Amino acid sequence: MENKTPGALLTAMRAKPPLVQCITNYVAMNIAANVVLAAGASPAMVHAAEEAGEFAAIAGALTVNIGTLSTQWIDGMHAAARAANASGKPWVLDPVAHYATSFRRKAVADLLALRPTIIRGNASEIIALAGGESRGQGVDSRDPVEQAEASARLLAERHGAVVAVTGVVDFVTDGAQALRIEGGSPLMPQITALGCSLTCLTGAFAATIPADPFAAAVAALATFAVAGEEAARDAAGPGSFSWRFLDQLAALDGAKLDAKVRINAA
């Protein structure tokens, strides 16, 4: 693929909707599936250990989110990540509140050992993942993205992954290149699981351009930034923002995305 702008990738994704296996949490499942559908891809929430590996081999990409974890889910995550690796499919890790308990810390360390293609988290999660002093407690970020940028670069180098940090201004790096994406709305963190949904959408873009996970992550962040900004324009609060966001995602096209997105070198 020659043109890798977010708009070009959105158009390519819609032309050939990828199947995305999303192992995500109970809170996120519905909104994440609707977000992926509105953007033009095909989500499948498949997590049982008995089938997760088999499914990963046929999906275009896999996403793994530890939001509502249990031992059975971890077995499914491992089976899926191994199968994705074995079949050369990209996979995305969302380390939700991994610092909160020893169960989560162990789970995320084991998943990192399976070499995710992309890591997507909020600033508190990314700082803690790199071993830094995070103010995070639960699933919501309590740190600014600027403070997570060095951690993201370190993680990218350490794990050979693309790292995307979300917040007021998003930051993404593969260790060599780095960009900031502006946009979105303060209403976004007021709706639960929009970050989880972004992780699933990142998987959809990674399936569209498996050879360039950096471009895929940028496209996902850009899509959320523009749809979020548009949705906030007439939203009265988080409730109306939520459905307006889905409508804006569905209405977004490649040309509008490239015209509106604000991306800067970091």
Ligand SMILES: Nc1ncnc2c1ncn2[C@@H]1O[C@H](COP(=O)(O)OP(=O)(O)OP(=O)(O)O)[C@@H](O)[C@H]1O
């Ligand atoms: N204050 C803000 N202004 C603009 N956009 C924001 C703001 N906070 C978050 N976002 C956007 O919201 C989306 C989700 O990012 P966020 O950092 O809230 O994820 P998260 O904490 O993992 O969410 P969750 O765990 O609830 O799924 C991203 O597209 C991000 O750019």
Ligand SMILES: Cc1ncsc1CCO
């Ligand atoms: C609220 C919540 N609790 C576990 S996962 C999740 C969704 C946001 O990460």
Ligand SMILES: [Mg+2]
């Ligand atoms: Mg999150």
